[in-house]
Amino acid sequence: MEKIVLGIDVGTTSVNAVLVSSEGRMIDEVSAPHDLLSLRSGWAEENADDWWNNSVTVVSRLGERNPDLFKKISCVGVTGMVPAIVMLDEKGRPIRNTIQQNDARAVDEIREIKEKVDQDELFALTGGYTNQQHVLPRMLWVRRHEPAVFAKMKTVLGSYDYVVYKLTGVRSIEMNWAVESGLFDIRRRVWLTDQMERFDFDPAWFPPANPSGKIVGEVTPDAAKITGLAAGIPVIAGSADHVASTLSAGIIDRGDLLIKFGGAGDILYCTEEIRTSDKLFFDYHIVPDRYLINGCMAASGSLVKWYLGDLLDNYGGEALKQLDEAASKLPPASDGLIILPYFLGEKTPIFDPEARGMMFGLTLSHTRAHIFRACLEAVIYGFRHHIDVIRELGYEPRRIIATNGGSRSRFWCQIAADVLGQEVRAYPSHPGSALGVAYLAGMTVGAFDSWEGIHAFLTEYRTFTPNPDAVKIYEKSYRVYRDLYEQTKQSCRAVA
Incomplete structure (x- = not known):
């Protein structure tokens, strides 16, 4: 019996969504644009609610164009930029624009961390030295320059984690966001709470880090009402966009x-x-x-x-x-x-x-x-x-x-x-990371039976010698x- 899965990709300039069949075909694809904001040189920000609103738009449009197949969706996966930072208040509302992974403002904070943290020890635990992509320097920048805003923060999520939260009401972090945050032990697969506390960060701000294919929640009635999805559809933790792209390639x-x-x-x-x-x-x-x-x-x-x-x-x-x-x-x-x-x-x-x-x-x-x-x-x-x-x-x-x-x-x-x-x-x-996370969702619920099956979607290519x-x-x-x-x-x- 044919199963349908939905993949959503939160990209730098647009949100894309695909419907994928267990029979090895792409059914439909829809995108909606949003803006990358650079208020100053070296800054890169976005509006997290633009991601959610665009997710609603593209999913609803897929439903309008494919009403019968849309009703058969068996699982949802979301992928996106990593590690973008979404800071939420106690009610789950963003307290400022996101700070993107290519933002380069936290030069002073990087120097400060390098002075306080043994970089060889950090590398042994996380696989990387402190750099501009890490989460800690950018969060320190917000605390230093926007203290009133920072004081409202209760949860930190990534780009795709935020859309998962809006779909399910569950605050979850996918494991590769954790890996690229610089605050995660890649071998023991646990948060480095001592590293957080060294800078007076509350470990409770960081939700559990889950494997990509783990089902973390279900589509809520409220999310169902505005997207057209059926309430109760399982939603997986999701995937970093570049990782999902490797699978889809x-x-x-x-x-x-x-x-x-x-x-x-x-x-x-x-x-x-x-x-x-x-x-x-x-x-x-x-x-x-x-x-x-x-x-x-x-x-x-x-x-x-x-x-x-x-x-x-x-x-x-x-x-x-x-x-x-x-x-x-x-x-x-x-x-x-x-x-x-x-x-x-x-x-x-x-x-x-x-x-x-x-x-x-x-x-x-x-x-x-x-x-x-x-x-x-x-x-x-x-x-x-x-x-x-x-x-x-x-x-x-x-x-x-x-x-x-x-x-x-x-x-x-x-x-x-x-x-x-x-x-x-x-x-x-190539359809990109939306296909990759859709295929992952399909593997989770049995729509596909092997990772090699992804090659059914990769029949058109050119070879250069x-x-x-x-x-x-x-x-x-x-x-x-x-x-x-x-x-x-x-x-x-x-x-x-």
Whole structure:
């Protein structure tokens, strides 16, 4: 008997929802946009109620378009950005805008924590050193700069946890939010309450951390009334968006590697053991007994968008096609032009919020097409840097999968194959993390019987093989790219 599951994805600029059938087909997909707010340089905030209102909108629309199948929904999963911070008062209402995972305001707080906390001990427990993505520095910033607001806080949730709460009334944290918070012991799988108390944080603010597929509640009558869902449908804890994306891309075996061309750039490598690096992040995979070594570049697609939008005054349409064609005819490595993509500072693998973007090697012979191509190459150089770190840990990518916006560009994917020196399989119509969390929900209630079944959704792809001549050229250019940051990082800090 066919079962239907619902997946909701709380993204940076929109909420997406999908209906998925146990027979291996995507039934329908709906999205609704919202805004990323940057009130000051380095700030990144959103309105949590926009996420909920958009979730109501997309779920209701799916119900209107698929009334019969909508009634068959057997489980709901929610995924989203991590670790965004949603602070709630005692009545469960947000007390301020969320502070997003790419927010870079808490520079002083990071320094303070590093002075008070043994970083090697923290790394041994959490798999990471204090960095801008951790929850503690951003919460300390709120306490310091908005004490009246902070005093109202009773609960902390993540993006998808908040939507789960609005659906079920249950305050729950999914385990990968806990992992990326920097306040969680990744081996014992418990909160580091002593770390919280060291900074006068109440451990009661942090709800229980649950595995992704655990059913944490049911759709309440109130949520049912406004979404159209049936009351009583089980809702799982959910998943970090990048982790759900690995499942939906078929990254389920040791050696599988995913590169995600989003606004930021994610790279995830699947292992069978817990392995940490001071240059990368760590997450539990949705798939049992699998783990993910992963990184996140602060700027990827956003770098390209900035160049086309701000520098070229919203270049698009036929003009963009001509620019893309002109760039594709240029030689690999853009005639010596190299861009450092640190236009928002950088997370992994250098963890430097004061790093800055750079165009190196410019001459009067370079054109806008050269700069466009160099932007694309810079993102792939960043991915290559991550793969170098993964190799330093003793791992080798068995296969490379590309998804999200950049995977739709044949030109960009060919650059990826040439810079990485390895075949790249691209899924240009990949449905993303909403499918991943829907499939997880389906596994929880028996709609699917194996993790390998995800491949039924992955039938359309393109394969790109490296050009040996381009590989040699890019190898030389990449070495210059790696040297540039080391030679200029002190100067970057002087102007940050």
